[in-house]
Amino acid sequence: MMLRQGLHLVRKLYRDGFKLTGLAGRQSLGQAQLPAPQPDRALTVSSWPFSSPPRDYSLPNESWTPEMQRLYDHYSALCEAETEEEKKRGPWRRLPSYNRTLKYATGGRCLSKVLQAKARLFTRNIEEPGASFEYVVFLNKQEKSCVCVFQAGHLLEGPPGHVHGGAIATIIDSVTGTLATYLSGPVMTANLNINYRSPIPLGSVVLVHSALEKVEGRKTSISCRVTSSDGGKLHTDATGLFVSINVGHLFGA
Amino acid sequence: MMLRQGLHLVRKLYRDGFKLTGLAGRQSLGQAQLPAPQPDRALTVSSWPFSSPPRDYSLPNESWTPEMQRLYDHYSALCEAETEEEKKRGPWRRLPSYNRTLKYATGGRCLSKVLQAKARLFTRNIEEPGASFEYVVFLNKQEKSCVCVFQAGHLLEGPPGHVHGGAIATIIDSVTGTLATYLSGPVMTANLNINYRSPIPLGSVVLVHSALEKVEGRKTSISCRVTSSDGGKLHTDATGLFVSINVGHLFGA
Numbered sequence: 001m002m003l004r005q006g007l008h009l010v011r012k013l014y015r016d017g018f019k020l021t022g023l024a025g026r027q028s029l030g031q032a033q034l035p036a037p038q039p040d041r042a043l044t045v046s047s048w049p050f051s052s053p054p055r056d057y058s059l060p061n062e063s064w065t066p067e068m069q070r071l072y073d074h075y076s077a078l079c080e081a082e083t084e085e086e087k088k089r090g091p092w093r094r095l096p097s098y099n100r101t102l103k104y105a106t107g108g109r110c111l112s113k114v115l116q117a118k119a120r121l122f123t124r125n126i127e128e129p130g131a132s133f134e135y136v137v138f139l140n141k142q143e144k145s146c147v148c149v150f151q152a153g154h155l156l157e158g159p160p161g162h163v164h165g166g167a168i169a170t171i172i173d174s175v176t177g178t179l180a181t182y183l184s185g186p187v188m189t190a191n192l193n194i195n196y197r198s199p200i201p202l203g204s205v206v207l208v209h210s211a212l213e214k215v216e217g218r219k220t221s222i223s224c225r226v227t228s229s230d231g232g233k234l235h236t237d238a239t240g241l242f243v244s245i246n247v248g249h250l251f252g253a
Numbered sequence: 254m255m256l257r258q259g260l261h262l263v264r265k266l267y268r269d270g271f272k273l274t275g276l277a278g279r280q281s282l283g284q285a286q287l288p289a290p291q292p293d294r295a296l297t298v299s300s301w302p303f304s305s306p307p308r309d310y311s312l313p314n315e316s317w318t319p320e321m322q323r324l325y326d327h328y329s330a331l332c333e334a335e336t337e338e339e340k341k342r343g344p345w346r347r348l349p350s351y352n353r354t355l356k357y358a359t360g361g362r363c364l365s366k367v368l369q370a371k372a373r374l375f376t377r378n379i380e381e382p383g384a385s386f387e388y389v390v391f392l393n394k395q396e397k398s399c400v401c402v403f404q405a406g407h408l409l410e411g412p413p414g415h416v417h418g419g420a421i422a423t424i425i426d427s428v429t430g431t432l433a434t435y436l437s438g439p440v441m442t443a444n445l446n447i448n449y450r451s452p453i454p455l456g457s458v459v460l461v462h463s464a465l466e467k468v469e470g471r472k473t474s475i476s477c478r479v480t481s482s483d484g485g486k487l488h489t490d491a492t493g494l495f496v497s498i499n500v501g502h503l504f505g506a
Contacts, residue, residue, distance in 0.1 A: 118407045122417035125408035154371045155378035164375035165426040165442040170419025189418040193446045
């Protein structure tokens with residue numbers, strides 16, 4: 001019954017022009033901070049209706065290493081740069097990140113509670129700072145690319161002392177999917193092809209670079225490289241293929 | 254200093270014939286329950302030196318749905334079957350699963366504490382039963398294949414109400430890697446190629462079937478299919494390529 005009510009609510013919101021971002025486990029593409037590339041895909045987020053704002057997990061916390069903070073500061077400075085021609089913001093944007101997919105779109109908190117109150121985004125399911133995925137995505141809308149600064153916590157272990165292949169796949173899926181969503185609207189992952197070249201030590205900070213390869217009809221292809229924080233060492237490379245979807249399909253509409 | 258002592262200890266243990274299983278974030282291949290295919294890869298686990306035995310995460314708990322329990326019972330019964338020719342155990346084995354990679358091999362708990370006390374296997378990093386990955390792997394040594402019964406908890410969300418692509422990649426990496434480790438000894442993931450065909454609803458139980466494709470020199474190739482619990486629906490298919498490694502390399506030996 002709860003489920004039926006939830007689905008009804010989803011369908012109604014969807015018919016009413018409710019827009020989703022971050023479908024395939026992406027971070028939310030945010031509100032005023034990220035102008036959507038096409039007007040019909042714009043988020044229609046009203047003012048936050050609750051007493052406290054949602055936690056943005058992509059902001060610095062006490063677990064961040066100096067290297068993580070340094071890279072955050074570096075890309076944040078790029079976000080504040082002005083173009084020479086006129087006094088408008090440059091191409092870089094920091095994307096906020098929340099722990100629910102639906103929660104913060106169109107005041108959708110109630111919606112996700114009905115669907116499943118306890119569900120949490122896989123990459124943000126542990127509250128302890130620094131324990132699992134610490135990451136922040138910076139988007140370059142001009143170049144149709146993004147870079148994610150990723151600090152891998154001690155709960156992501158695979159091989160002794162190193163990051164689990166599944167955790168690497170997870171951050172790759174999240175970052176490439178975020179870019180695909182920004183460029184093409186709601187998408188689902190259709191294929192991930194990942195080459196693991198060099199293991200990533202637990203606790204280290206790496207960069208996840210993603211760039212658009214091509215868009216063909218409903219398919220958006222994104223390339224990805226995970227490197228050491230100085231860019232000198234290639235840990236992983238990958239491609240992600242994403243297919244545009246009608247969000248209602250997820251709810252059986 | 255702690256790290257140096259840890260590496261020294263690792264190297265010493267390794268020289269002394271210390272054997273690892275489950276390298277690339279696998280579950281431990283266990284003790285007496287799983288005869289290794291080659292004598293020189295056998296675990297040399299002495300009697301458990303601590304007061305309480307380690308928790309085996311692959312045993313039933315209160316979060317398991319009736320479907321999860323039914324499938325567990327089904328494959329457990331196969332493990333107890335006797336062959337017709339003689340009264341010996343059939344080809345099926347349930348693999349135990351712990352939350353550290355090194356911890357329970359050769360009394361290695363101290364070892365992993367020195368390396369990083371707080372590190373936990375990515376798939377077993379949340380203690381709350383049912384919240385994230387509930388899974389158990391059954392190996393068929395005759396057929397060089399295995400099946401994993403996987404119940405996806407509410408903390409694995411990606412698309413609203415569905416399992417994150419990274420969480421699916423994680424269980425695939427774990428299961429195919431477990432089989433590769435059993436067949437070829439210590440390995441690392443070199444490539445994962447994953448086709449996402451149909452999203453997996455949060456809370457559902459699926460089967461992860463893995464089988465050996467081929468072994469060529471240091472390379473072991475494993476195929477994988479994630480299906481609904483009745484086998485009727487294909488959610489995901491994948492191949493995993495694994496490369497045999499010298500464990501010492503992970504520690505800079």
